[in-house]
Amino acid sequence: MSDTPAHSVAFVRETPIPPADPPATERGVIKWVRENLVSTPANAVMTVLSLVAIYWFLALLVPWLLNGVWNAGSIRECREIMAGSGGGCFAVLTERWHQLIFGRYPTDQYWRPTVAFVLLFVALAPVLFQTVPRRLLIFTGLYPFLAYWLVWGGSILGPIFALAGFAVGYIAYSRLVDRSFAMGFFGGVLAAIVTWWITGFLADATGNVMALETVESRDIGGFMLNLILGTVCVSLSLPLGIVLALGRQSSMPIIKWICVVFIEFIRGVPLITLLFVANVVLAYFLPPGSNFDLILRVIIMITMFAAAYIAEVIRGGLAALPRGQYEAADSLGLDYAQAMRLIILPQALKISIPGIVNVAVGLFKDTTLVSIIAMFDLVGMVRGPILASTDWNGVYWELFGFAAFLFFVVCYGISQYSQWLERQLQTDRR
Amino acid sequence: MTVMTDPPRESFRLSMLLNDTRYRSYTFQFIALIALFLFIGWLISNAAQNLEDLGQDISYGFLGESAGYDINQRPIEYNSQDSHLRASIVGVLNTLIVAFLGCITATVLGVVAGVLRLSNNWIVAKLMAVYVEAFRNVPVLIWILIIFSIMTVSLPGPRAFRGEDPSSSMLFDAFAFTNRGVYAPKPIWESGSMIVVITFLLSILAIFAYRAYAKKLLYDTGRLLPTFWPSIAIFFVPTILMFFILGRPISLEYPELRGFNFQGGMQIRGSLIALWFALAIYTGAFIAENVRAGIMAISKGQTEAAASLGLRPNRIMNLVILPQALRVIIPPLISQYLNLTKNSSLAIAVGYMDITGTLGGITLNQTGRAIEAILLLMLFYLTISLSISAIMNVYNNSVKLKER
Secondary structure, eight states: OOSSOGGGSSOOOOSOOOOOOOOGGGSHHHHHHHHHTSSSHHHHHHHHHHHHHHHHHHHHHHHHHHTOOOOOSSHHHHHHHHTTSOOOOTHHHHHHHHHHHHBTOOGGGTHHHHHHHHHHHHHHHHHHOTTSOGGGHHHHHHHHHHHHHHHHOBOTHHHHHHHHHHHHHHHHHHHHTTTOHHHHHHHHHHHHHHHHHHHHHHHHHSOOSSOBOOOOGGGBOHHHHHHHHHHHHHHHHHHHHHHHHHHHHOSOHHHHHHHHHHHHHHHHSOHHHHHHIIIIIHHHHSOTTOOOOHHHHHHHHHHHHHHHHHHHHHHHHHHHSOHHHHHHHHHTTOOHHHIIIIIIHHHHHHHHHHHHHHHHHHHHHHGGGGGGGTOOBHHHHIIIIIHHSTTTTTOHHHHHHHHHHHHHHHHHHHHHHHHHHHHHHHHHHO | OOOOOOOOOOOOOTTHHHHOHHHHHHHHHHHHHHHHHHHHHHHHHHHHHHHHHHTOOOOOGGGGSBOOOOOSOOSSOOOTTSBHHHHHHHHHHHHHHHHHHHHHHHHHHHHHHHHHHTOSOHHHHHHHHHHHHHHHTSOHHHHHHHHHHIIIIISOOGGGGOSSSOSSOOBTTTBEEETTEEEEOEEEEOTTHHHHHHHHHHHHHHHHHHHHHHHHHHHHHOOOOOOHHHHHHHHHHHHHHHHHHTTOOEEEEOOEEETTEEESSEEEOHHHHHHHHHHHHHHHHHHHHHHHHHHHHSOHHHHHHHHHTTOOHHHIIIIIIHHHHHHHHHHHHHHHHHHHHHHGGGGGGTTOOSHHHIIIIIIHHHHOOHHHHHHHHHHHHHHHHHHHHHHHHHHHHHHSOOOO
């Protein structure tokens, strides 16, 4: 190859010298520490302060967790066993877990809410993840009726007839929607109402079929109540929120102002006043003699509350869509209902998903407020029957810590999901 | 030759109300209006029927009646003989107090945590992330109850401060943390104290005037006056001088242990502290996220452009980054303030007598006037919300990007 004979040159290096290692202070852990922890004197001071804070926190927390007592009948037994070691009295959790989770639900029926809870994930899977087979959506549709039957009990015919009403309504809608959306919508509603009216007689005539033991609403409590209120209210408020958002964007002034007043009123008052309304005022405005369940009244008010916030989120999504989308829909000759269903809403809802999830997390946290109107949710259970009992009066940290932990797990999970979803949606837009 | 013809003038037909998009919206709105009136009418007739059955009426006369209950935190004179109206006003003031304290503390916490979360110190950034996530994902009611338990259960009773060798001692001999609340020195306003306060307010105005003058001088002549140290001097010197010239008209009354309790000084109740700090820490976590988002929204090019103009780092922050970031931060910040104010209604859970505790709590239970009391309660919160959002709209319009 080369003409130069190798032996005429005293020394030829044939391989490149490997690069020298960076100085010891510029590599590995040392470099990382230098750059991230002690880059400037002020930074070093902050590092030390944070380490002190972490140590102080752990010094409180670790002995409390490790020296905890998990088996005792009351706080006095706890203290005897601990003998001043400063541990937590977690026995209250093992002793009263059924109250914390299920409230006063009949003990031998715990399998019912548990099954409903597990099935909730099956029902949610196709909604949350695109990769899950679409056929599961049928189960999602059936789930509310199944869950109602499982949790509240009673004859299975009630939920089935309610489902039948929706099914008949849907069939009528899909037959008529080709002519016009309004016709399909009102036809569907009418068909559903007729079905419910007819099956109402049937339900009276047939007795209990596959009846589960009926559970009173006031016996439903604990974390289960928070979960029920959270899921029911979020799923109900989503359609209502979409309608309100569309109404607020509408060009018809009366419709627009009705929606604006509703949204701004609900957003302007604290949830607790709405719960007071559910507790003491709503009964005045319902027909004389009607006796609405407190849970149902609370669900109505929380749904309205969440719907107003979701409407604002969706309005943001609608506003973020370029005008061209609306004009494109018009130029295709689509009418309002078609344009909204096929062009605008799919895009607007996609933009608003992170906001909707935020509202859902906030709403789930706010379900603890029902404890103030004497419903025994997780916080209500802690403050009421458990802390007031002679056995466990004085066990604050373990109970509140447990409640905080449960909420943290659920809310943090939801917010992680939302961030994951945001990333998913981002990639397919680029 | 062309003939101009108008399109044939169609006469209005009744079917056009349904089939013609020009008129259909009127039909819809009419139907909606009728439905709304029917619905409201139905509600009102139900209410009238129910009230008649119960033998009640709607009247606000109860506001004038004697309240008959005591309120433990009274910003204005109040005793149990005063009317329900006055009790409600005390409640309103208490709400405003906790909202004001909470907003300030939440802003400080939130800004610090938000900036530190962007710090290049790994451990500090992680610590702040833990703070934000821990507080954002747990209901504020639980935090209020936790801090309230700390205040009432963990702190020693006043008796722990007694005796030769007390198990607890006061901080700086001025602050006592007891399970009945925190006792702090109370300022005593003697004659002449008004002059000191006015001097203080005037010196704050003077700082702004001085800064405006320095800015004008800079723009007109290019001369740069120092602002930081003169501002500090104007802030402290005149007030302190006036304070000593007038012979120290403001003194502090220290709390003292007499008998079984502390006397004198200012008692800050555990319920106020629980509500104040829980709301502040909770809202602070949200504000931290807003601040972080606001700072991250300013593109790096802005910092680099400012640096290439030769600005120093703190000037880059003050003159380039912050003015732009504030435009992003302030609207969500205001809505966090609103949330904090609305969340302060949770006071009822710890027995802090805010408007929900007085008007929506004891007054409602005593008089049974549920509709009236809750209507007033909602109106109060609605007024606050709407006036703050009105102010926010004005602000948003004033800082909006002026585009061509």
